[in-house]
Amino acid sequence: MTVDVTIANMWQTVTLGFGYLPGSIRVRFGDAGAVVEELDASTGIIRVDVPRGYDGPIAVDFQRTVLRAGEPSATREIGTADVCIYCGARSDLRDEHVIPYGLEGTFVLRRASCGSCASKTSKIELAVLRDALLPARTALALRTRHKRSRGPTLSVTEVDAEGRGGTRQLLVAEHPTYIALPIFDTPARLRDASVPNLVVKGGWTKLVGGSTLPEASARFGAKRVGVEISLDVYAFARMLGKIAHGFVAASDLGDVATELPAAIFEDAESIGWWVGGAPDVTVSGDGLHGVHVSLVDGMVQVRVRLFAQLGGPEYLVIAGRLIQPTPDMGPSVTVEGATPLRNRWKTDS
Numbered sequence: 257m258t259v260d261v262t263i264a265n266m267w268q269t270v271t272l273g274f275g276y277l278p279g280s281i282r283v284r285f286g287d288a289g290a291v292v293e294e295l296d297a298s299t300g301i302i303r304v305d306v307p308r309g310y311d312g313p314i315a316v317d318f319q320r321t322v323l324r325a326g327e328p329s330a331t332r333e334i335g336t337a338d339v340c341i342y343c344g345a346r347s348d349l350r351d352e353h354v355i356p357y358g359l360e361g362t363f364v365l366r367r368a369s370c371g372s373c374a375s376k377t378s379k380i381e382l383a384v385l386r387d388a389l390l391p392a393r394t395a396l397a398l399r400t401r402h403k404r405s406r407g408p409t410l411s412v413t414e415v416d417a418e419g420r421g422g423t424r425q426l427l428v429a430e431h432p433t434y435i436a437l438p439i440f441d442t443p444a445r446l447r448d449a450s451v452p453n454l455v456v457k458g459g460w461t462k463l464v465g466g467s468t469l470p471e472a473s474a475r476f477g478a479k480r481v482g483v484e485i486s487l488d489v490y491a492f493a494r495m496l497g498k499i500a501h502g503f504v505a506a507s508d509l510g511d512v513a514t515e516l517p518a519a520i521f522e523d524a525e526s527i528g529w530w531v532g533g534a535p536d537v538t539v540s541g542d543g544l545h546g547v548h549v550s551l552v553d554g555m556v557q558v559r560v561r562l563f564a565q566l567g568g569p570e571y572l573v574i575a576g577r578l579i580q581p582t583p584d585m586g587p588s589v590t591v592e593g594a595t596p597l598r599n600r601w602k603t604d605s
Contacts, residue, residue, distance in 0.1 A: 271578075273448055330362065335506035337368035342377075342517040345370040352377075354502030355545055356495070358385040358399050359562065365506050376521055382493045388436060388487035395433040395465045410465075414478040424476065432472045433465025436485045437562065439494065439569050440533035446574070452528035454489055462566045493531040494520045499547065499575035500531075500558035507549050512556055514576030534559055534570040554578050 339346055352368035357362030369377065385393065391410050400406060408435065409425035441447065441455035473481040497520045504512060519526040539546035539561035546564040550557050556575040562568050
């Protein structure tokens with residue numbers, strides 16, 4: 257969205273009427289840019305500095321680059337498992353970033369994944385983070401452990417007036433970068449499906465780059481400019497399942513029987529039994545990502561909303577079913593600031 261105002265002073269205060277994150281506003285006047293200062297995030301009031309004597313229009317573009325991560329967020333410890341939450345191993349335990357580190361995940365469950373399972377979940381995450389989400393992560397400056405692998409440019413495809421195609425490298429700040437996520441039907445278990453396939457009902461996209469596709473096309477005189485986004489929807493669904501499983505492992509729900517870990521690691525389509533789209537949106541858009549764990553008719557359901565702040569879609573994960581605790585059920589999970597839990601992971605036969 258663009259707001260146009262006419263100014264005749266050294267600076268102008270513009271009220272947009274909503275809150276935003278620093279870095280989400282871009283201001284243009286003529287061919288120049290201006291510095292934006294946040295005065296009141298709760299009401300969306302900003303201050304725009306422009307050259308002395310300028311009396312033309314100023315365009316304020318907002319929610320184009322809503323998040324600029326900047327410095328890494330502080331880690332938030334949500335518990336200590338002392339057991340692999342995927343296979344039950346008690347040795348070679350690693351800390352688990354429940355939401356991937358590369359998506360600014362700050363929630364950490366200590367000693368929660370053995371080396372073997374950590375390697376498997378890492379491959380699942382990388383299939384998403386280094387493919388479909390890599391341009392968006394670059395444009396938004398989200399965290400990475402491999403900073404040297406990030407170049408100053410991103411590619412676009414183009415077709416000129418004569419129909420000749422090719423690729424062009426654009427500076428990250430000028431690239432028409434989009435986030436694209438699938439919109440799923442509900443998990444197969446909830447729609448009485450006979451097979452566990454994921455049903456893609458549509459897609460959600462959000463511009464997070466420095467220009468739109470038409471703007472990039474006009475800038476270079478190309479007939480058409482495009483970007484290629486390829487997403488492995490099953491890897492994405494497994495990543496959603498991994499996020500949900502981690503949060504339930506640190507919850508205070510009690511003992512849960514689950515088939516989710518097996519589905520996360522299988523190459524088959526079984527993840528579709530447990531992961532799908534949410535029928536409505538309930539998770540707040542206040543944070544970059546949102547997760548909500550609840551019990552519905554004895555079933556543990558987790559709603560995951562990635563890029564909630566940008567209006568991202570909500571997903572539903574059936575993480576297991578609550579069962580009665582017994583006194584001889586393995587190691588415990590301790591949640592920071594709470595009493596020790598008896599949250600033992602069982603696998604349904």
